Amino acid sequence: MPSPQQNTLYTIDDIYALPEGQRAELIDGRMYMMAPPTRAHQQILLSLSRRIADYIDKKGGDCEVDIAPFAVFLNADNKNYVEPDISVICSPEKLTDKGCNGSPDWIIEIVSPGSRRTDYFTKLFKYRTAGVREYWIVDPDKNRILVYNFESEDTGDYTFSDSVKAGIYADLEIDFNTIKL
Numbered sequence: 001m002p003s004p005q006q007n008t009l010y011t012i013d014d015i016y017a018l019p020e021g022q023r024a025e026l027i028d029g030r031m032y033m034m035a036p037p038t039r040a041h042q043q044i045l046l047s048l049s050r051r052i053a054d055y056i057d058k059k060g061g062d063c064e065v066d067i068a069p070f071a072v073f074l075n076a077d078n079k080n081y082v083e084p085d086i087s088v089i090c091s092p093e094k095l096t097d098k099g100c101n102g103s104p105d106w107i108i109e110i111v112s113p114g115s116r117r118t119d120y121f122t123k124l125f126k127y128r129t130a131g132v133r134e135y136w137i138v139d140p141d142k143n144r145i146l147v148y149n150f151e152s153e154d155t156g157d158y159t160f161s162d163s164v165k166a167g168i169y170a171d172l173e174i175d176f177n178t179i180k181l
Contacts, residue, residue, distance in 0.1 A: 011078040029079040035114050043180045049086050055172050063090040071099030074130040085110045103131040111139040134167045
């Protein structure tokens with residue numbers, strides 16, 4: 001994701017006015033243009049989202065797993081709009097036909113070369129302050145998974161050889177050794 005568009009504060013109306021097929025996110029009025037994901041990115045996205053959704057289905061859970069492009073309106077304003085790679089929402093009242101109004105419980109971002117700074121810094125701060133319970137940064141180029149459990153204030157640093165436990169579920173663990181790269 002390139003640097004934000006400078007010197008102008010944008011709104012969600014500007015996101016919806018983008019040309020067909022062009023995607024961007026809006027964080028505190030700054031627009032971040034998005035490049036199309038790579039095939040490897042999409043394979044990781046599918047594998048992780050499938051494991052999480054299968055777990056929820058098996059347990060009969062009420063949470064919903066949504067994958068990008070899926071609109072998340074983090075705040076009750078028109079200056080914040082993101083499309084996390086994976087969003088897990090456990091409050092059905094937050095969901096509308098347009099997306100999620102408020103913070104998902106768990107967000108996973110899969111780092112692309114152009115999104116590195118935004119995923120590691122800008123979104124980390126934004127998600128934490130918006131009330132996201134758990135945030136994973138999956139970085140295939142660095143063979144790294146950073147896990148932030150904002151409720152317990154725990155942070156974990158893992159590799160693709162590790163199994164990573166989800167904080168919002170008592171018994172969900174994802175073996176990254178089985179994730180296709």
